[in-house]
Amino acid sequence: MTPLLLTLALAAHIAPVFTSQLEERRAVADDPVAISYGLTPASIASLPLPTTTITAASAAQTFIQNNWGHVTGKSEYISFVKDPFASSGSNVLRVSYPNGTYANSPYGDGGMGMYLDPFGTAVDGKVKRALFTYEIALSKDFDFVQGGKFPGLFGGRVGEHCSGGLYNDKCFSLRVVWRKAGVAEVYAYIPGYSGFDTKTHIQPNTNGYGYSINRGSWKFETGKWQKLSILAIMNSAPSGSPSKPTKANGQISIYLDDRHVFTHTYFVLSTNATLDISSIFFSTFFGGSTEPYASKGGYAYFREMKSYYGLEASNAAGSLVTAVYP
Ligand SMILES: *[C@@H]1O[C@H](CO)[C@@H](O)[C@H](O)[C@H]1NC(C)=O
């Protein structure tokens, strides 16, 4: 055989092996961030979407309860509709924010607030790193007004809050907030520590509400799909008590359309050693809980909602700090 033919013969032999290895790798994780952090797809790897449209909110709620690892929470503002921004005609989740709605508005809250556990019971209490990715599109008429929430991750025990101005060491939350003109940030209910408030990318918590992380580092736009990825890795060596030093090496990263937006590895997500990243906090509404935050109407659409996890806490360097729950 000439060297060329030998090369071709080898290539022909090797190619299928190579392809099947790639396919195997894809079955492990199909997301570039998940792959680079060694994450495993959750038990419900991708939240399934229905094959038919579902108009009634109560029926959409039932679909979610049956298919999405639903833990708790309800919404009267959801349906499954044909994708308005793609010719494929697949169905997507639609969340509505009727005019006048915001958290605790007399006109209704709008949006939705649910906790989902796609990770599965086999890893209960063990998920120390997690990635949640979703594609979101906002209707063309979506007015950002003053801001609101989009989904993120939740740690610890559902029902202990870590939202709405209530902090404790039984939970933490990492949602996404949009502000005027779609300016975005991570909005975190996590402990602070001496020096945390003065870090460049942190806006101090005011009046007991969440910390704003990297405000303005990306933007939401109307009328198109954007893929958002939120990655969290818990700090190592939680002390078990807010009064004892804990290593401030927890990580939060954001990617937009698979492009890296930011990574910081100086967080204490919790001092409580028993906590893990327990759920997806599928929380979205306008507000704030005052009238100036009121929605002027519009919809958000969600598809390709995928979860990945790992069991290893952060191995980043970090100083020992005394965490403070605001
Ligand atoms: C929206 O609601 C406000 C009250 O919050 C009301 O004043 C306004 O007329 C409403 N606009 C529309 C278009 O319904």
Ligand SMILES: *[C@@H]1O[C@H](CO)[C@@H](O)[C@H](O)[C@H]1NC(C)=O
């Ligand atoms: C740690 O979290 C667990 C689970 O939520 C809770 O039962 C326990 O009380 C927490 N520990 C402290 C010190 O708050």
